[in-house]
Structure formats: structure tokens, C-alpha cells
Amino acid sequence: MVIRPQSMNPVARWSGLAALLFVVLLVAGPLVALWLRASTPSILTSSDWAAVRFTLFQATLSASLSVVLAIPVARALARRSFHGRSILVTLLGAPFLLPVIVAIFGLLAIWGRSGFVSQILLSIGAERLNIYGLSGVLLAHVFFNLPLVTRLILQGWTRIPVEHFRLSAQLGMSPKDLFLRLELPMLRSILPGAFLLVFLLCVTSFAVALTLGGGPKATTVELAIYQALRFEFDLGKAAYLALIQFVICTIIAVWSLRIAVPVAFGGGLSGVVQRWDVSSKLLLWQDSAVLLAVAGFLGAPLIAVLGRGLPALSNLPASIWTAILNSLTVALFSAALSVLLALALAGFIDGLKSRRPKVSFVVEGVGLLTLAASPFVLGTGLFIIIHPIADPFALALPITALVNAAISLPLALRALLPALQHNRLAYGQLSDSLDMQGWSRFRLTTWPTIRKPLGFSTGLAAALSMGDLGVITLFAPPDVETLPLIMYRLMGAYRMDEAASVALILVALTLTLFWLFDRGGRLGHQT
Amino acid sequence: MDIKLEKLLIKQTDFSLRADLTIKDGTTAIIGPSGGGKSTLLLAIAGFVAPSEGSISIGDDVVTDTPPAQRPVTLLFQENNLFPHLTVFQNTGLGVRPDLKLSKTQIDQVEDALNKVGLADMGSRHPSELSGGQRQRVALARALLRDRPVLMLDEPFAALGPALRHEMLDLVARIRQEQDSTLLLVTHNPEDALRIAENTILVADGTAMTPQPTAALLNNPPPALAAYLGK
Numbered sequence: 001m002v003i004r005p006q007s008m009n010p011v012a013r014w015s016g017l018a019a020l021l022f023v024v025l026l027v028a029g030p031l032v033a034l035w036l037r038a039s040t041p042s043i044l045t046s047s048d049w050a051a052v053r054f055t056l057f058q059a060t061l062s063a064s065l066s067v068v069l070a071i072p073v074a075r076a077l078a079r080r081s082f083h084g085r086s087i088l089v090t091l092l093g094a095p096f097l098l099p100v101i102v103a104i105f106g107l108l109a110i111w112g113r114s115g116f117v118s119q120i121l122l123s124i125g126a127e128r129l130n131i132y133g134l135s136g137v138l139l140a141h142v143f144f145n146l147p148l149v150t151r152l153i154l155q156g157w158t159r160i161p162v163e164h165f166r167l168s169a170q171l172g173m174s175p176k177d178l179f180l181r182l183e184l185p186m187l188r189s190i191l192p193g194a195f196l197l198v199f200l201l202c203v204t205s206f207a208v209a210l211t212l213g214g215g216p217k218a219t220t221v222e223l224a225i226y227q228a229l230r231f232e233f234d235l236g237k238a239a240y241l242a243l244i245q246f247v248i249c250t251i252i253a254v255w256s257l258r259i260a261v262p263v264a265f266g267g268g269l270s271g272v273v274q275r276w277d278v279s280s281k282l283l284l285w286q287d288s289a290v291l292l293a294v295a296g297f298l299g300a301p302l303i304a305v306l307g308r309g310l311p312a313l314s315n316l317p318a319s320i321w322t323a324i325l326n327s328l329t330v331a332l333f334s335a336a337l338s339v340l341l342a343l344a345l346a347g348f349i350d351g352l353k354s355r356r357p358k359v360s361f362v363v364e365g366v367g368l369l370t371l372a373a374s375p376f377v378l379g380t381g382l383f384i385i386i387h388p389i390a391d392p393f394a395l396a397l398p399i400t401a402l403v404n405a406a407i408s409l410p411l412a413l414r415a416l417l418p419a420l421q422h423n424r425l426a427y428g429q430l431s432d433s434l435d436m437q438g439w440s441r442f443r444l445t446t447w448p449t450i451r452k453p454l455g456f457s458t459g460l461a462a463a464l465s466m467g468d469l470g471v472i473t474l475f476a477p478p479d480v481e482t483l484p485l486i487m488y489r490l491m492g493a494y495r496m497d498e499a500a501s502v503a504l505i506l507v508a509l510t511l512t513l514f515w516l517f518d519r520g521g522r523l524g525h526q527t
Numbered sequence: 528m529d530i531k532l533e534k535l536l537i538k539q540t541d542f543s544l545r546a547d548l549t550i551k552d553g554t555t556a557i558i559g560p561s562g563g564g565k566s567t568l569l570l571a572i573a574g575f576v577a578p579s580e581g582s583i584s585i586g587d588d589v590v591t592d593t594p595p596a597q598r599p600v601t602l603l604f605q606e607n608n609l610f611p612h613l614t615v616f617q618n619t620g621l622g623v624r625p626d627l628k629l630s631k632t633q634i635d636q637v638e639d640a641l642n643k644v645g646l647a648d649m650g651s652r653h654p655s656e657l658s659g660g661q662r663q664r665v666a667l668a669r670a671l672l673r674d675r676p677v678l679m680l681d682e683p684f685a686a687l688g689p690a691l692r693h694e695m696l697d698l699v700a701r702i703r704q705e706q707d708s709t710l711l712l713v714t715h716n717p718e719d720a721l722r723i724a725e726n727t728i729l730v731a732d733g734t735a736m737t738p739q740p741t742a743a744l745l746n747n748p749p750p751a752l753a754a755y756l757g758k
Contacts, residue, residue, distance in 0.1 A: 161606075161607040163604040163606065163607035163608065164607060164610065166570075166573075166575050166595070166602070166604070167604070167607075167608065167610075168625070169574075169575070169594070169595040169596060170573065170595045170596060170600075170601065170602060171596065171621050171622070171625045171673075172596030172597075172625050173596075173625040173626075174625070174626070176626075177625050177626050181610055181613070182610070185610075185612045274575070276594055276595055276596075
């Protein structure tokens with residue numbers, strides 16, 4: 001059957017082309033600048049190469065740990081129905097929205113030198129913990145990514161048809177047979193993609209390396225870029241390191257395109273299939289222990305932030321109001337830009353799908369390109385471009401918003417594109433036959449189907465930008481404050497109570513922003 | 528083997544179903560409007576849904592609390608009867624041993640069963656390479672190997688065209704005769720019921736009614752069935 005292609009709406013075409021050009025310039029511009037400015041490899045010292053090795057080493061370990069630990073957690077969640085299960089599943093979503101610096105504060109309150117665990121160790125005569133270095137980086141990465149991977153695997157579990165569990169029960173499969181026949185094939189299809197996703201996130205998680213890493217043994221490439229730019233002011237070296245970082249990320253991104261990376265935010269986490277293979281007491285104990293452990297691991301740092309921050313709320317630093325204003329402005333601007341770009345690109349890609357499938361695939365690739373160019377690479381490139389023309393430090397906030405928007409773009413695109421495509425396949429011909437065109441078509445058929453993913457992506461982009469402690473550190477002069485930046489500075493000065501109170505404000509604002517947009521997208525939503 | 532449902536009550540979030548009846552040897556169809564509980568009745572007999580009240584016995588045994596694998600029952604679902612990553616041969620072989628450690632004689636049995644359902648050379652294929660009708664044939668071959676006294680089908684041929692559906696129904700009838708099993712078949716098609724079932728149970732308005740001779744029931748339908756049939 002040949003579907004006669006309708007000509008593309010001019011608004012969709014021109015806004016799509018404009019967005020495409022913008023994204024290409026935003027990514028290619030900094031890369032070209034880096035290429036031109038980069039010094040010869042000879043400038044790199046052995047400690048720079050150690051940073052490359054450490055980056056890959058810690059990312060491999062972090063991703064392996066997250067994936068391996070997530071399997072029993074997802075397995076227990078998939079086969080147990082209990083009170084508080086939905087709370088636990090929600091808690092699993094929290095680390096992704098949580099500003100990194102807040103999570104690190106919480107982790108230090110539990111695992112740090114004067115944290116909860118160290119106190120217990122001291123009281124029984126053992127030594128304090130010291131998590132700075134590799135162990136701290138791994139701890140933080142597992143804290144962020146274990147929940148993410150758990151959700152991915154849980155989705156795999158819920159996609160196994162209920163008939164297959166019934167069939168296995170009828171055939172009398174043992175738990176081992178059932179694992180081999182049902183669960184292992186599912187895991188095999190999900191784990192490689194999940195591993196690469198976490199690996200990529202761990203290569204580009206600057207804030208963790210900044211706060212918990214450092215020193216000759218635990219410096220990542222991004223941290224080395226930061227030091228070259230801020231302390232040595234060696235632009236050539238920073239550029240060279242940024243190119244290395246770009247190559248690493250691109251290899252992973254291209255690799256992960258070839259094996260489908262699971263989508264982290266699908267629905268379907270709520271259903272528990274009744275199982276007939278898990279009634280043994282031993283399995284019940286095992287699952288309970290796993291779930292309690294993970295709830296404690298994720299929950300304790302959050303409770304620590306609350307407990308420390310609430311009493312200190314009266315004691316907020318004076319600069320908090322400017323910081324709130326700055327953070328909100330950056331977050332809202334970057335969310336708006338990111339979603340507008342995604343919407344224009346998604347409309348364009350969707351319009352091309354039926355006419356030029358190959359071109360649409362390329363445009364989609366460009367939209368996901370910013371996934372490969374880490375925020376730090378873009379930031380360094382922009383710094384080099386702006387440096388001769390203007391004072392980069394004066395432009396700290398706009399550049400942060402711009403880079404954050406670019407980074408959230410792939411997430412928004414992944415959420416919007418399927419909704420648009422579904423809308424076209426399901427109602428496109430109906431709308432054509434009713435001669436619904438232009439604005440009325442958008443308002444009556446497109447808008448109602450995309451407002452939910454749109455609200456969700458706006459909320460996500462705003463939340464991610466709100467908690468950003470990446471690019472901003474490259475650019476911000478000492479007198480510019482955002483909430484994560486204040487927290488970082490207070491923690492560096494060991495003013496922990498104040499830092500905790502800022503953390504509370506930051507978390508409250510981040511979650512409120514996300515909730516407002518996400519809720520706005522669902523309000524009065526009919527499906 | 529007779530199936531006896533005594534004062535059975537199945538409660539689910541959105542509906543409840545009562546049944547107090549005996550299903551005799553031979554073939555019985557289950558007919559009625561969708562969402563009425565036809566499939567739920569089969570799931571309860573197979574042990575996948577626990578009743579809130581009453582008891583289920585098959586032959587002389589009360590099986591109300593027996594786990595699915597230990598009931599003398601094979602249930603074929605409407606879809607997803609096969610594991611997509613296993614071959615036709617493996618999917619069938621699961622009916623002999625769920626861990627697929629098959630002896631030489633057992634391998635022959637599997638091949639024999641595939642022969643009987645007309646899939647002689649298809650053993651090495653995967654379910655995705657089969658048509659809908661062929662997939663259900665694999666499930667039937669497995670049912671043959673399991674050789675349980677009760678065979679239940681939950682609209683397994685609903686997606687097939689009329690000619691193919693009749694062919695499959697005849698195959699099922701042959702299998703039933705060969706194994707002398709009790710056959711229970713959910714269908715929304717009165718023709719199917721007439722074709723192979725002596726008796727028919729009407730499930731409507733939250734109740735599974737006593738089995739009636741199929742032709743008599745369809746010719747002189749009670750109001751609920753008449754509404755469903757559009758008569």
C-alpha cells in the first residue's frame with residue numbers, strides 16, 4: 001500500500017530547519033573551536049593520561065556495579081506485591097531528578113568522615129571511613145544509576161507476557177528453568193544498553209568527580225579540563241582534553257545506537273504479575289532483604305539532608321535570594337529552549353518520515369548528537385569561542401542555560417517523537433480526510449496527544465538545569481551564585497548546616513518545578 | 528473426567544462470577560458476551576485465579592488449592608503460547624520436560640507430536656517465522672505430549688479465517704478423541720460450538736449456567752444469549 005504523502009506544513013518545515021541549524025551550530029561550533037585551539041598531544045603530561053584511564057576505569061566499575069546490583073532489586077520488585085511498593089518505585093525515580101550536589105551532601109552525611117557510619121565505627125573502636133577518591137565516586141554513581149537500571153530492568157520484566165508465567169507454572173518449571181527460559185533472555189536484551197547508558201552518564205558526571213574525586217589518583221578527564229581552564233588557564237590543553245572526552249563519548253553513543261538503549265521513562269512499572277514459582281520462604285527472605293537494603297541505601301541520605309537542613313532553615317545565607325532567582329531563570333529559560341527545539345525538530349522529523357525516511361533518520365541523529373558532546377565539551381568550546389570577543393565569566397548564566405538546553409534536548413526528543421508519530425499513524429488519515437490543516441489540526445489533534453510528554457520533558461529539563469553543577473563551574477566568577485554553586489561553596493567551607501538548608505530549598509524548588517510542568521501536562525488529559 | 532464447580536465464586540476488582548455446575552466428559556463450549564468471565568472460568572479451573580468461595584474438583588480430586596502444574600489440565604491461551612526465543616521443537620519439548628533434558632525416545636515423541644499437528648519439518652524454526660495458525664498447532668502438539676485428562680482452549684483460533692479455524696477445530700476434536708480427554712472451549716462463535724461441542728455453557732450476567740445441549744440452547748436461547756446473538 002502506498003500512502004500518498006501530503007506536503008509538509010510550511011511552519012513545520014521552516015521551524016524544523018531553523019532548529020536543526022541551531023543545534024548543528026551549537027554542537028559543531030564548539031567542536032571546531034576546540035579542534036583549532038587544541039595543542040599537540042605532547043602537552044599532555046602523564047597525569048592527564050592517568051585522568052583518561054581513571055575516567056574509563058571508574059565508569060566501567062560504576063556501570064558494572066549498578067547493573068549487577070540492580071538485577072536482584074528489579075527481580076524482587078517484579079515478583080512481590082507489598083504495601084509501600086509504589087513508594088519504593090517512586091523513590092527509584094528520585095535520584096535522577098535530585099540535584100547531584102544534594103545527593104552528595106546526603107551521601108557524605110551517611111558515609112563521610114564524620115557521617116553516620118563512621119560514628120558507629122568509631123564507637124566500636126574501628127576507624128572512620130574515608131570515601132574520597134575511587135570509593136566515593138563509585139558510591140555516588142551507584143546511588144544515581146542503580147535506581148535507573150532497576151527501573152529499566154523492571155520494565156523488561158513487566159513486558160514478559162502474563163501468559164508466559166502461567167505457561168511456566170502449568171508446565172511445572174522450577175525457578176531455575178523459569179530464570180533460564182523467561183528472565184535471562186529478557187535480561188540479555190536489556191542489560192547491554194543499560195550498561196552503556198550508565199557508562200556514558202558516569203563518564204560525564206563532573207559534579208561527582210569534583211566533590212568526591214580529585215588528586216592524582218581520582219581525576220577524571222572533565223576534572224582535568226576544569227583545572228586546565230580555571231587554574232592553569234591553559235586553553236590549548238583544555239581543548240585537547242575536551243576533544244579526548246568527545247571521542248570517548250561519541251564512541252559510546254555510536255555503539256549504543258547499534259544496540260537499542262532502553263527508554264528510561266516508559267510506563268508499566270506498577271503491575272505485579274502473580275507468580276507460582278516464588279512461594280519458598282528462602283526466596284521471600286532474600287527479596288525482602290534486597291528491598292530493605294536498597295530502600296535504606298537510597299532513603300538514608302535523603303533523610304539525612306532533611307534532618308540536617310530543617311533546623312538550619314532560619315540560618316540561610318544572605319545571597320540565597322539572588323541564587324534562587326538565578327537558578328530559576330536559568331532553569332526556565334533552558335527548559336523552554338530545549339522543549340521548543342525538540343518540538344520543532346520532532347515535527348520536522350515526523351514530517352520527513354513518510355517522504356524521506358533516510359533524511360529523517362539523519363535529522364534524528366543530529367538531535368541526539370548532544371548526547372555525545374557532553375556539557376563540558378560544549379562548555380569548553382564555547383569558552384574558547386567567546387574568550388577573544390567577550391568576557392566569558394560575565395556570560396556564565398546564559399551559557400549555562402544554553403548548554404543545559406542542548407543536553408536536555410535528546411531526552412525531550414525521545415519523549416515527543418513517539419507521541420507525534422503515534423498521532424500521525426493513528427489519526428493522520430482521519431485528519432486529512434476531514435481536511436483539518438494548520439493551526440486547527442495542531443490544536444485539535446496534535447496538542448492533546450503531545451501535552452503529556454511535553455509537560456514531562458519540560459519538567460525534566462527544568463529540574464536537570466536547576467541542579468546543574470557542571471558548565472556553571474567553568475564560567476562562574478566568585479560573585480555569581482546559583483543554588484548548587486552556593487551549596488558547593490558552603491560545603492567547601494565546612495559550613496554544613498547552611499549547606500543543608502540550601503539543599504532543602506534547592507530540592508523543594510526542583511521538585512516543584514518538575515511537578516508543576518508534569519502535572520500541567522496531565523491536567524484534564526483524556527486517554 | 529468430570530469437572531465439578533460447587534458454589535464457586537470468583538471475585539476480581541471489576542466483576543464477579545458464580546458457577547455451580549458439572550461439566551461432563553466430551554466437549555463443552557463456553558459462550559457469552561466479552562468481559563463476562565469466560566476466560567476467568569478457565570483460569571480458575573487451571574489454577575491461575577483463586578476462587579473466593581466454593582470448590583473445584585476434577586475427577587475424584589478436589590483441586591481448589593492445587594498449584595497449576597499439578598492439576599490434570601492443559602490450558603491454551605489466545606496468544607503468547609510459545610516462548611519467542613525457543614524453537615518450535617523446544618517449545619513442544621517443554622511439554623515432556625520443562626528443563627528440556629530429553630532422552631532419545633522423548634525426542635522421538637516430540638517429533639511424532641509435531642507430525643500429528645502437521646508441522647513435521649518445522650522443528651528448527653522460531654515462532655516468529657510461523658503463521659498464527661501454525662503457532663497454535665505447536666501449542667496443540669505440546670498439549671498432546673502433556674496428555675492431561677482435561678484440555679481447555681481460550682479462543683485460540685479467534686484470529687484465524689473461517690476455513691483455517693474449521694480445520695483447527697477438527698484437529699482439536701481428533702486430539703480429544705485420541706486422548707479421550709475432556710475438552711473445554713471458549714468461543715464467541717456459535718458455529719464453532721455447534722461444530723464440535725455437544726454441550727454449551729452460557730456465561731452472562733455474572734453467572735456460568737448449567738451446560739445445555741448446544742443445538743437446543745442455540746435454537747431456543749434464553750434472553751441473555753438472544754441479546755448476545757442478536758436474535
